[in-house]
Amino acid sequence: EAGVAQSPRYKIIEKRQSVAFWCNPISGHATLYWYQQILGQGPKLLIQFQNNGVVDDSQLPKDRFSAERLKGVDSTLKIQPAKLEDSAVYLCASSLRRTGSPDTQYFGPGTRLTVL
Amino acid sequence: KQEVTQIPAALSVPEGENLVLNCSFTDSAIYNLQWFRQDPGKGLTSLLLIQSSQREQTSGRLNASLDKSSGRSTLYIAASQPGDSATYLCAVNTDKLIFGTGTRLQVFP
Numbered sequence: 001e002a003g004v005a006q007s008p009r010y011k012i013i014e015k016r017q018s019v020a021f022w023c024n025p026i027s028g029h030a031t032l033y034w035y036q037q038i039l040g041q042g043p044k045l046l047i048q049f050q051n052n053g054v055v056d057d058s059q060l061p062k063d064r065f066s067a068e069r070l071k072g073v074d075s076t077l078k079i080q081p082a083k084l085e086d087s088a089v090y091l092c093a094s095s096l097r098r099t100g101s102p103d104t105q106y107f108g109p110g111t112r113l114t115v116l
Numbered sequence: 117k118q119e120v121t122q123i124p125a126a127l128s129v130p131e132g133e134n135l136v137l138n139c140s141f142t143d144s145a146i147y148n149l150q151w152f153r154q155d156p157g158k159g160l161t162s163l164l165l166i167q168s169s170q171r172e173q174t175s176g177r178l179n180a181s182l183d184k185s186s187g188r189s190t191l192y193i194a195a196s197q198p199g200d201s202a203t204y205l206c207a208v209n210t211d212k213l214i215f216g217t218g219t220r221l222q223v224f225p
Binding site: 004033040041042043044045048056091093104105106107108109110112 | 120150152157158159160161162165205207212213215216217218
């Protein structure tokens, strides 16, 4: 079974530029998550999708971050414009979650973003 | 607000030692608790998931316990090996995963 795919793996940009990350979840997984992991910290949930609807985006900085999940499969996370403090690893995860009960999340390898 | 703390932040041990990693959380209203492993440049791999009604889970040389009433979980690694070197993260599930800051483990030959 193929895992969660993410691209690019690494990205270096200058502050005020824009960047986009892509995630392809495990086939059949209804729920998709984006996390931000700053160096030395645990991942923090940015946004959760159930199919193509947003379940939780309470910690997404909406003035600069946006995310979409078209057709309930792939997802993109965009930052526009980027700030120095956005330097982090952006992790995508997916889970089956067809009921209300939380279940195991499977993580992709992440995209390491460096903002100069 | 749920907060998750992991102690120690870093650990360096010789091969063969038995290890205990600690995780504490402030709110006992959780669905489950997971332990993850993170290797440099890679994503997270789920090691063990303990449902809130369970007390422990075992997988090979790993054993995780959960005491919801005291807000604590421990991950026990038996007979550590250099391949166990990684960062270990615990996360409580309160309808979303809330992670600790991790324990960076190095096992040297």
